[in-house]
Amino acid sequence: MNYSQHDVAYALEMTRVLHVPDRRIDTFGTTEFQFVLVSELMDHVGQVRVRSGRIEAGRPVILRPDPEPDVTFEGFGDQADAFREWIREHHAGLAFLRYGFSFSKSSVTENVVHEPLETVQDRLVEEAVRSGNPMSAVISGVDDTWEISLLRFSVEMIQKSSGINIFDFKRRGLL
8 A cells, every 4th residue: 555645744743652762772782662552543433453562773873974875664564665755855864873774563463442542542651651661662643554653753762862872982982
């Protein structure tokens, strides 16, 4: 299925990270976040889909002058192609660290809950806080374009991690 730029923009606009992980993307290793993504079913009132799984971010790599990085999304579907085009169009000159966008999602499970969206969101955030897992995230998104919501979370984690990663690279004399 092809997604229009409008579909991508709508998914990005509607995505909310309700619980941000305490940890960031590691500078010198692979990072694995556990996510729960909640979305309201479009054609069923009072029904919410809850997806959970892991998303792995490869370590950032220092870019040398003028490369054209290839953006890959392992394990994602058609929505990743539309998101890749959005990135190229809106963020062509993104930082000088390459996070590879070699994210992979795995172990995704889903179930439908018959409760109001806000109730489910609140419960999932409470559970994430109570678990104390510094790698857990709770995301609210659009059901049919949920992977774009997950990719937006990934980009937000890059933005939150880049300052720390740059500091680590400079401290080791790599930048």
